[in-house]
Amino acid sequence: MMVTVRISDDALAIACGADDVAKAFEKAGATVERVSSWGMQWLEPLVEISGIGFGPATPGDVQAILDGGADAICIGPIAAHPFIAGQQRLTFARAGKTRPTSLEDYEATGGWKGLNRARELGPEAAVEEVVSSGLRGRGGAGFPTGIKWRTVAGAKADQKYIVCNADEGDSATFADRMVMEGDPYMLIEGMAIAGFAAGATRGYIYCRSEYPHAIAKLEEAIHKSAHIVHPFVLEVREGAGAYVCGEETSLLNSLEGKRGEVRAKPPIPALVGLFGRPTIVNNVLSLAAVPFILAEGAKAYADCGMGRSRGTMPIQLAGNIKHGGLYETAFGITLGALVNDIGGGTATGKPVKGVQVGGPLGAYLHPDQFDIPFDYEAYAAVDALIGHGGITVFDEDADMAGMARFAMEFCAAESCGKCTPCRIGSTRGVELIDRILDRAPRTRDTVEALPQMHNAPKDQRSLDDEIELLEDLCETMKFGSLCALGGFTPYPVMSALKHWPADFGVATAKVPEAAE
Amino acid sequence: MTDGKAARLDEIIASHAHREGPMLPILHDVQAEFGHVSEDAKRTIAKALNLSRAEVHGVVSFYHDFKAEPVGKPVLKLCRAESCKARGVENLVAAAEAAAGDRVEIETIYCLGLCSVGPNAMIGKRPYAMLDVPKIEALIREMA
Structure with missing residues (x-):
């Protein structure tokens, strides 16, 4: 009897050796179906035969699996695995179950x-459905998606655009990649609905160049679904390695063929966007949530979640974590539950030192804060x-001062250069943290030492002065930067300083309270 | 630029002429075809798109993917972002650079989206995960 074996062709599975395992099964006479990934990434390459999972599998396990053995790597029925059974998958309902580019499966x-x-409801009702679902932009800003759509729908123009932001550059995030690689028709359907609702006939997916499999x-x-979404026309555009192009106005400039410099807002892209036309710019996950909302109704989506964070969030567990992967669940779950109960703690088995939530611009959170619920407002507070929704776990060996320095270094490398706090502040931040770590406070400037500078202190700067200067610099970047890159880089720096002052070689740091 | 190369460049530009905002697609093809975006290419693209040479240069120099000079050797892209750092990529850097020598270029990139199985690297379009010192040394050795 011919056995059908299902193995993911997701980039992560491939990186873990899925192609070799698939080849070994074909050689052994099995039929291999390449499907999307279940998102249990510590088990990749995960092999599925009649619902039973084996992972992580190597070519050496193939014969044993086919002979009904391989008990050591057998995880039983995949759908019943606690990591999957505990989830509430609305956006990732198909994950692991369908062949990504098969129209038939979709x-x-x-x-x-x-x-x-949506086509039965008409454009206006389709927009209202998204508004009442409470869906908020999943890219990070959390702006209500429906309100953005309503603005574009109400704008008058000869051409409008739907732009999908697939420039997923944050470390610890891969949900966009998994949608594009695992369920691309869902994203296309979401964009087609947006196009229909807002009266836009053209769409672009701006995908980062680090994701060749997704592209x-x-x-x-x-190509295969063009006749279904007609008259909506879609195109993929490849980014070129600039992190800042994940910022929506920078992305629009990049699509237009310019340097990816951030634009000042207003005007908002919903009114003056791509090529100056009204444009909906939405993250992959926002658009991918739309088919469910339209198919099952706004209420089904809004019934999940807490407070003003409605629906589900595909949370990505990464870094030094035992059970890393994609965990979609309703808002409200605590950080501790995600890291310890679901993620199983660190991969190294050492205690968790801290976790970074939200990518390179997100704060480092201490295990003392693990009771915080996953919610836009609770985190902002x-x-x-x-x-x-990316979570990077660090074990006790992590050097948090080094991570704070890296946050500044990353900002310096990726700054678009348009505004001063981000362009220069980040470089000064690296120098400043280096001086703090080297215990080498800067001597006074020549100008400061001039007799005319009556009020300038003349003594040697102390370590405390340097810490205060770092706090001051962070304050300037936070409030003076044009976009989130410079504006949020202080978060990882300040949170590392606040929770792990010993890593900076200071006893305690007085971090200013959040100012509005 | 030789006639053959110039003709190929014209072909690339023409193949994107129908697109809105053709600059990045053109530059990607030029980078892939010639390994870099030369001064001559910048001038030709500028002329075709009715832009100044400075505007094209500004775009080329902005994006990490476009190189002004040919690299001339195989490239291993190593992720050194937060999640790979949490999984120990910094402990591989010295060994990787020693193995690479002058023969292979180790390029630092930030994130391949494989953040639970790092340290990760990419050669061409093929991703590699769970690297340790022996694995990355073996990868670099096998690079032509």
Whole structure:
């Protein structure tokens, strides 16, 4: 009897050796189906035969798996695994179950139902459905998606655009990649609904160049589904390695073929966006949530979540974590539950020192804060952000002062250069942290030492002075930067200083309270 | 620029002429075809898109993916972002650079989106995960 074996063709599975395992199964006479990833990344390459999972599998395990052995790597029925069973998968409902670019699989699992319902409802009702779902931008800013759509729908123009922000540059985030590689039609359907609702006939997916597998899958899917989304026309555009292009106005400049410099707002992109036309710029996860909302109704989505954070969030568990992967659940889950109960603590088995939530611009959180619920407002209240929902775990060996320095270094490398606090502040931040770590406070400037400078202190700067200067610099960057890159880089720096002052060689640091 | 190269450049530009905002798609193709975006190429692209040479230069120099000079050797892109740092990528850097010598270019990048299985690297379009010192040394040795 011919056995059908399902193995993911997601980039992470490939990086872990899935292609070799797939080849070994084919050689052994099995039929191999390449599907999307379940998101249990510590088990990749994960092999599925009649619902039973084996992972992580190597080519050496193939014969044993086919012979009904391989008990050591057998995880039993995949769908019943606690990591999967505990989730509430709305956006990732198909993960692990369908062949990514198969139209047949997509249609058989409720595909295009949302688009068809939108077409029955008409554009205005479709926008209102998204408004009442409470969906907020999943890219990090958390702006209500429906309100953005309403603005674009109400604008008058000869051409409007739908732009999908797939420039997922934050470390610890991969949910966008998994949507594009695993369920590209869902994203296409979401964009087609947005186009229909707002009266836009053209769409662009701006995908980072570090995701070649996602680009290939999207191009194939766009080609195969062009007749379904017609008259909406879609195109993938490849980024070119600039992190800042994940900022929406920088992204628009990049799409136009310019340097990815941030634009001042207003005017907002919803009114003056791509090529000066009204444009909806949404994150992959926001657009990917739309087919469910239209198909099942706004209420089904809004029933999940807490406070003003409605629906589900695909949370990404990464870094030094035992059970890393994609965990989609309703808002409200605590950080401790995510890291310890679901993630199983660190991969190294050492105690958790801290976690960074929200990518390179997100704050480092201390285990003392593990009772914080996953919610936009709760994180903002402690000077942190949930961003794109990525969580990086660090064990006790991590050097948090080094991570604070890296935050500044990263900002310096990726700054677009348009505003001064970000462009220069980040470089000065690196120098300042170096001086703090080297215990080498800067001597006074020549100008400061001049007799005419009556009020300038003449003594040697102390370590405390340097810490105060770092806090001051962070304050300037936070309030003076044009976009989130310079504006949020202080978060990882200040939170590292606040929670782990010993790593900076100071006893305690007085970090200013959040100012509005 | 030789006639063959100039003709190929014209072909690339023409193939994107119908697009809105053709600059990045053109530059990607030029980078892939010639390994860098030369001064001559910048001038030709500027002329075709009705821009100044400075504007094209500004775009080329802004993005990490576009190189003004040919690299001339194989490139291993090593992720050194937070999640890979949490998984120990910094402990591999010295060994990787020693193995690479002058033969292979180790390029630092930030994030391949494989953040639970790092340290990660990419050669061409092939990603590699869970690297340790022996694995990254072996990868670099095998690079042509």
